[in-house]
Amino acid sequence: MHFGQRNTRLNFHKVTALLYVSCVISFLSACTDVEEKSDAIGFKFPEQGQSFGVGEEVKVQLDVPADQKVTAVDYLLDGKAVGTKNNAEAFAIQTGDLPLGFKLITAVVDNGTKKDTLTINIVLKSSVKPEELSYKVLNTYPHDTTSYTQGLEYHQGRFLESTGEYGESTLRWVDLQTGKAIQKIDIDKKYFAEGSAMVDNKIILLTWKENVGFVYEPKGLTLQDTFPYQNSREGWGLTYDGQRLIKSDGTNRIWFLNKENYTEESYVDVYDNNGQVDQLNELEYINGKIYANIYQTDKIAVIDPKSGAVEQYIDLTGILPAKDRFENTDVLNGIAWDAAGKRLFVTGKKFDKLFHIALVPATK
Secondary structure, three states, X not given: OOHHHHHHHHHHHHHHHHHHHHHXXXXXXXXXXXXXXXXXXXXXXXXXXXXXXXXXXEEEEEEOOOOOOOOXXXXXXXXXXXXXXXXXXXXXXXXXXXXXXXXEEEEEEEOOOOEEEEEEEEEEEOOOOOEEEEEEEEEEEEOOOOOOEEEEEEEOOEEEEEEOOOOXXXXXXXXXXXXXXXXXXXXXXXXXXXEEEEEOOEEEEEEOOOOEEEEEEOOOOEEEEEEEOOOOOOOOOEXXXXXXXXXXXXXXXXXXXXXXXXXXEEEEEOEOOOOXXXXXXXXXXXXXXXXXXXXOOOEEEEEOXXXXXXXXXXXXXXXXXXXXXOOOOOOEEEEXXXXXXXXXEEEEOOOOEEEEEEEEEOOO
């Protein structure tokens, strides 16, 4: 081995040793950083994203390292003050009157010289297990198998029905006895029509992803106006409670719209005792409750419009017999209420039948 080679090798070992020492120092420094971070004040409980039933007390406890001092803590829920402690003792948040959904808990911690802000999320779900209901078919009527039903309402012996799909969307008045359209207009092919509702002397029609709603005159089905969506993601179901339009957007959120200018004024998030209930579709307002088809299922959720809690589930499994299902038959969708006659109607996308049903307790 030549001296030059040996010297080069020694230099290589020195460089390697220096790199090793540097790595060790970096590792120890990182450990120190972790230890320093672990000394910071945090939440002992609740856990991030933890679920609570509405009405259940939420205990908030800070995790304060031994060398830290707390002189005051201001607690906020969704940005609103809910209480103050002059130490790090546990604080209880009452949830009985709160709407369902995600809630942000904030703790502003004062140690006498500076303030730190801590946040954590929880989820409020319904504390009540929904009642399970089934059905009894009282009468059966024909339904147009070309109708991809998106909206359905009963008005003075006939149905207001909106149907979807690009290039196939329509708005129509339908005869109950025959299932045939008494009057019909085609919607521009660039729109996928969704839910519809009668509001005083107007018909409101939603579109799916086009972020626009249409206003029609009911007698001639002539277009009078349009309006944009605001914060809602899409247009799915629509109904009217006598004061506000009620809209679904395919999530677990239900929006309440001003009936005059169609602005989204408020919303509720829909939960049952297990968690959020997504893909709420066609809607009907019946005796103070919102009835909602759950897309791709045979279930209807009966929802408290004030809290968003699901109070009942109606299981319509088997309502359309297998022999009546064809290649183009799609999913259950369409709820209509005859307020005067106290009749509940249901159908589905491209079903060949529409059903007058009574609700009965589910058999166990």
